[in-house]
Amino acid sequence: MTETNWLSEDEHVAWVRFTAVLELLPSALDLQLGADEGLTHFDYFTLAMLSEAPGRVLRTSALAARTNATLPRLSRVVSRLEAAGFVERAPCPDDRRATNVSLTEAGWKKVVHAAPGHLEVVRRLVIDQLTPEQVQQLSAISGAMLQQLDPEGRMLASEDLKRGSA
Numbered sequence: 001m002t003e004t005n006w007l008s009e010d011e012h013v014a015w016v017r018f019t020a021v022l023e024l025l026p027s028a029l030d031l032q033l034g035a036d037e038g039l040t041h042f043d044y045f046t047l048a049m050l051s052e053a054p055g056r057v058l059r060t061s062a063l064a065a066r067t068n069a070t071l072p073r074l075s076r077v078v079s080r081l082e083a084a085g086f087v088e089r090a091p092c093p094d095d096r097r098a099t100n101v102s103l104t105e106a107g108w109k110k111v112v113h114a115a116p117g118h119l120e121v122v123r124r125l126v127i128d129q130l131t132p133e134q135v136q137q138l139s140a141i142s143g144a145m146l147q148q149l150d151p152e153g154r155m156l157a158s159e160d161l162k163r164g165s166a
Contacts, residue, residue: 025125025126026041028125032117032118032121033118036114039110039114042067043077043081046077046078048115049063050063050102051103051112057101060074060089061098065155066156084106085106086110087102087107088101088102
């Protein structure tokens with residue numbers, strides 16, 4: 001049996017703080033978007049990723065990669081967004097086995113309306129708490145973790161890592 005490699009005091013403090021952020025930040029983002037827009041953060045992120053895509057359309061698999069989601073989770077969210085009139089699904093013209101998800105005009109209006117409030121919360125809770133150097137460090141630290149969490153580079157956030165930039 002191997003000996004446990006316990007965390008040092010500094011490592012333990014860093015880990016406890018990081019896990020607190022992991023727990024508290026998603027709830028804070030959901031709270032603002034839920035109160036202001038009736039969306040979860042994942043709903044908003046899905047709409048935002050579609051809004052940035054060429055023609056506001058993505059294959060389901062590409063949308064899953066951009067939103068860091070599994071296909072089953074994305075399917076449930078897309079069903080909810082489709083019922084609200086924010087997205088539409090259609091067969092992919094290039095591959096009959098694939099499905100495209102497109103942002104509707106109502107979805108575009110929703111994401112445009114939601115963006116300022118969401119950005120204010122992201123700035124207040126994260127970005128404005130850091131110096132420009134710390135923002136760069138946060139990006140580098142997140143990139144280092146993503147190399148372990150997404151070694152194949154499937155997620156949008158990992159794309160720069162595959163190209164060798166941090």
